[in-house]
Amino acid sequence: MLRKIFIAGNWKMNLTLSASLELSAGLRGQIGGVSDVEVAVCPPSVYVQQVAAALKDTNIGVGAQNVYHKDKGAFTGEISTGMLLDIGAKYVILGHSERRHILHETNEDVNLKTLAVLASGLTPIVCVGELLAEREAGTTEAVVRDQFEGSFADVSASDMKRSVIAYEPVWAIGTGKVATPDQAEEVHVFVRSLIEKKYGKEVAESVRIQYGGSVNDENAKEILAKSNVDGALVGGASLKVEPFVKIVKSA
């Protein structure tokens, strides 16, 4: 099964509108026509529409970093999947560790969002990953299993197939401490085994599992060479044209 490598940039709460447009123009010029790798950028939601317009007619998709699970109503401050579709989004990052640990999102919250995103036709990028203390306590697999099972509860096999998972060890996010390619591969193999157990081999072999955590233009190639690493979710190194372009090219 050939899984298309998928590189996504998570801009988090960074950049101004003009900096977002400048970055988009740079990416458009250098990798706008890329076809052998799937590429997306996820700006702050207030910039999604302008970034999607700036990347129109390129192969770079645009995603959001969060969404609410309800369609509409009295949910002050929240944004629906329909609104994201309206402004040109194709992807939504869900369950990022910053949302789990700073905004206290639970597996149940992530599950409701995952179901809503899948029902809308958007593609979810669902993040899982352990804290340093959990890795040191030997509970990485238990934590990741819990997050996988919780986040994908009631998701059908056909929806699972079009979902993306990002394995992001929390101790490697924004810290410069990247997991070794072997450490990443080990957890990716485990995640794929969880998918296989629930949905069977065919689905497990089709789901892309990205690695995230201090990926940059120097370490990307080695991590992406692992057979179960199907791409990367890139934070810091996605905020500038050159490193992000290099990561995409190294894929």
Ligand code: PEP
């Ligand atoms: C992320 O934001 O998902 C991430 C992995 O960040 P960084 O690449 O900066 O560690």
